[in-house]
Amino acid sequence: MESHKPYELVRNRKCDFIVKYRFFSAEEGGRKTGNPIQVYRSDFMYNEDENFKKTWMIWPEFLDKENNVILDKSIRVPTYGKAQMWIINETFFGFHRERIKIGLKAYFVEGFHKTAECEVIEIVSLK
Numbered sequence: 581m582e583s584h585k586p587y588e589l590v591r592n593r594k595c596d597f598i599v600k601y602r603f604f605s606a607e608e609g610g611r612k613t614g615n616p617i618q619v620y621r622s623d624f625m626y627n628e629d630e631n632f633k634k635t636w637m638i639w640p641e642f643l644d645k646e647n648n649v650i651l652d653k654s655i656r657v658p659t660y661g662k663a664q665m666w667i668i669n670e671t672f673f674g675f676h677r678e679r680i681k682i683g684l685k686a687y688f689v690e691g692f693h694k695t696a697e698c699e700v701i702e703i704v705s706l707k
Contacts, residue, residue, distance in 0.1 A: 581652050581653075581654055582652075582653045582654055583651050583652070583653065584618045584619055584649070584650065584651045584652070584653050586641070586649045586651075587639075587641050587664070587666050588649075591666065593705060594704050594705045595641065595664035595665060595666055595704050595705060596638070596665055596666060596667045596673075596676070596680070596703075596704060596705045596706045597664075597665050597680050597700055597702060597703050597704055597705075597706055598643075598662055598663070598664055598665065598700070598701055598702040598704060599640070599662065599663055599665055599686070599698035599699060599700055599701060600660075600661070600662050600698065600699055600701050601640065601660070601661060601662070601663055601688065601696045601697065601698040601699075602659065602660050602696060602697055602698075603615050603657075603659050603660075603688075603695060603696040604694065604695060604696060604697070605659075609693075609694070610694075610695050610696070611690075611695050614656060615656040615657050615658070615659060616656065616657060617653050617654070617655065617656055617657065618641070618642055618649075618650045618651070618652070618653050618657060619653060620639075620640060620642075620657070620688075621639050622639070622640065622688040622689055622690055622695060622696075623635040623636060623637060623638070623688075623689050623690070623691075624636045624637075624638035624639075624665070624686055624687070624688065624689070625686060625687045625689045625692075625694070626679060626684070626686050627684075627685040627686055627687070630687075633692050635689055635691075635692065636667075636672070636676070637667075637668040637669055638665050638666065638667050638668065638676070639665070639666045639668060640663035640664070640665055640666075640688060640698075641663060641664045641665075641666060642657040642658075642661060642662075642663045643661060643662045643663060643664065644661075645661075647662065649664070662701070663698070664704070667706075673706065676706060677706045680700055680703065680706055681700065681703075682700055682701065682702070682703065683699065683700065684699065684700040685697065685698070685699055686698050686699075686700070
């Protein structure tokens with residue numbers, strides 16, 4: 581098993597916020613190759629930014645049913661679940677702090693292609 585090193589250890593801090601997510605099926609226009617593995621580096625698009633084609637480098641880190649980071653990079657992540665979210669460009673913390681709220685709807689995107697929908701359920705480091 582190839583193991584994922586949790587971003588908390590790599591970045592030496594807690595995640596910024598947590599979402600519940602759902603990957604779209606191929607029939608819904610989602611990923612044609614199925615669900616990704618851990619270390620999937622999709623971008624993040626706020627629901628209201630869809631018309632502006634604006635995305636952000638905010639990466640998901642997927643959690644298992646016990647809310648532990650999935651470490652096995654050889655398995656696909658579940659279609660539904662929770663993910664810790666990491667703002668990669670820390671100069672945008674203030675900007676995102678103003679926008680990220682409990683209940684906010686957003687997407688995981690590859691380019692501008694939506695692969696999953698998500699909803700913010702917890703604010704962690706952005707408080």
